[in-house]
Amino acid sequence: MAEILFYLLSAVSVGAVMGMLLSRNQAYGALYLVLAFAALGGLFGLIGAPFAAVIQILVYAGAIMVLFIFVLMTINVRTGLPPEKKKWTIGAAILLAALLLAEIGLAAQGLLRASPPASPAESVKAVDIGRLLFSRYLYPFEITSILIMAAIVGAVVLSKKKDAP
Amino acid sequence: MIPAGHFFIVASVLFVLGAAAFFVKKDLISQFMSVEVMLNAANLAFLALAPRGRMADAQAVVFFIITVAAAEAAVGLAIILVIFRRRKSVRTEDLNGLKG
């Protein structure tokens, strides 16, 4: 059961990202990503991190991607951009990506050979995570809240329309 | 049970795809989206590599990563808006002010 789900969700997420890569329309790409992130959330759950899964769906797929779509609507970009002048960069990028994949694979050989199974069963309770957040990770927690505030202020200031002098 | 390594493979593939997408795309927003993909792939890799007994800490960290990514996305998109207002274009070919 879990294996089927795993393969399904993996295929969906990878496929969605591929779709984003290949599509010319940014809006389609954003939507593809929503799908990808949702599938990724599912994967999080499969790996035994339900809390992370929920947060992924709520924040990433729900808020961030929606933000992207909002901006896309504001910018109102026309589709069908002309092809790039330097084609060789695409080829180089693909090559490099493949190379990187190979290297990562090489690096993680040991892990891949003997990796412990993941199970959603013995997952940690959310309350425990909460307790951690306020004890061991209190400092990063507070900093993160300041960061969010900075981001809000920054975003508002940046996107404010300059009034006519 | 699925070995954690499989999850890691998926994470790597996603990461590499995101990187490739960054170079293939010609507009800022799509490139930004591919960066988000890479971040997510990192998240999945993190969870896959975490020791089974420390899943709580792992999820706390993932919490932070997502939060920071959200903040970054907000600010980044605001910048993109400003760029669009100035240049009337988000095509990266036109944004070569750093040339030379």
Added chain:
Amino acid sequence: MNPFWLIPFAPGAGALVLILFGRVLPRRAVSAVACSSVAVSFLLALASFAGLAPARAAAPLVKNLFTWIGAGGFQADFAFQFDPLAAVMVLVVTGVGLLIHVYSTGYMAREKSYARYFAALNLFTFAMLILVLASNLILMFVGWEGVGLCSYLLIGFWFEKPAAARAGKKAFLVNRIGDAGFIIGVLFLLFAVGSGEFTAVNQALAGGGLTKNLATLIALLLFVGAAGKSAQIPLYVWLPDAMEGPTPVSALIHAATMVTAGVYMVARLNALYTFSETAGAVVAVIGGATAVFAATMALVQNDIKRVLAYSTISQLGYMFLGCGVGAYAAGIFHLFTHAFFKSLLFLAAGSVIHALSGEQDIRKMGGLRRYLPLTYPAFLIGAIAIAGVPFLSGFFSKDAILTAAYAGGHRVLYALGLIAAVMTAFYMFRLIFLTFHGPERLDAGAKAHLHESPPSMTGPLLILAGLSVVAGYVGLPAVIGERADLFRRFLEPVIPALGEGLAAAPEWALILASTAAAALGIGLAYLFYLRRPSIPIRLARALPWLHKLLLGKYYIDEIYEAVIVSPLVRGSDLVYRHFDLKVIDGALDGTAAATRAAGRMAGAFQTGLIKDYALVFLAGVAVFLGLILCVL
């Protein structure tokens, strides 16, 4: 305490003062400094000479000023030595030098670069004195080069004239060729003997430290240097051109002193040249050949100074002939008398040129004896002396050489010497008759300014004339009596006597032969140029090729130019164009171009697009990861 070692430093100090301050000093001061410095050294020379007489031991007086080169086992000192030979040379250099300095104050009176002239002249005297007083070959070479430098400076004194500049360059370059041989010879000698000191060389030769072959090699190489400095075949070509310099310079440097340095060197190393008979023979043959060869060219020259130049080359040949057959004392004796009458002739010629406002072509002279009552007798005395007329100095010295040649059995050389003597008398009196006698062929302008020279010029002339008459009496032939032959005996500590002289009868016969030769030459000149001037013209028309050959100096200069100079210049130009320009400049420019290209290529990366920067970034990450993977 013999003050001989101070002698060079007076003109040396004079030169220094004139070089540094000459341009700001008034003319009088310059003359005073220049002449007095040489006068001081002349007085010192007299004092040293006087101090030499009692201590005329076999060993020379040596004064080591300081050790100049001390490298490993080798040492060369800045040391002077004084012995009879050095005494003779020093007296000649300072005495004649003083007279010429005084003469120059008159001759160069209107010259713009007065101070530069005297600075160079003083410097020359300094270098020449170092040359003759040096106790080792290396210090002698310093003086050797020094006089070469001053010769260049003074020949090219009027360097704005291209001919003068070229002549100076030619003199220096030809001398350089000689010097190359000299240096190599010195190196071999140092190698064989271990020291350049003359005393050491003599000891080595006496003690059998040198093989005959090595000695011959060294002697010949050193003679190459002497041939360059003393204008013998094949390196004589610079001397006629050197006449571009002021006449007093020609008198001092190219008659009395510098050109005699070669003869002095051979005499100084007489042990070497005696030891190696081959070298001695070469010296004598070249000397004799040069004597005749140069005399033939003097027969037809039309420039008053050129005639004297070729005459000098010829007389130098005589000196080498004497040295070559073993009569080094005779060679030095001729050097001694020649210094007087040749400088007299040059200074008198200078007086003529001065009187004619610069005219040097004898075809434009004639009948001058009426207008130059002091110059004419002086010139005449010089001519008589050089022609070898009995009772004047030239006769005695020339006769000494010819006698030595005959006595040594070198009949061919004797014949050459005799032929040259006839020619010498002929061309000298040709010069006299064409210049001072006969119809006047003067330019109108020159004639208008015709005047006898000032006392500063005529004074030295008269003194030199007197010396030309009496100087010979220190070297009377031995046949006359025991009191005679003073000169040769004076030099005996340095130049040991070789062989016996001739018996009385042959010697008198030779004296007669020399007299006859002189008479023949003078008589022919009288015939050709006073009595029947048509004869030389008809001869020239009858044998035009001969006349052209002689007038054209056998085209030797042209041959050298074509065979040696031109190829060298063209070769250098080729090397310049193909190597210097293409390779060296090419490498430089190429490096610059390569750097620029590299910069342009690197600049291509800076497209301004973040995507490209990120691509490079990614590539870097991939490389880095790969490295880590390989290492682990």
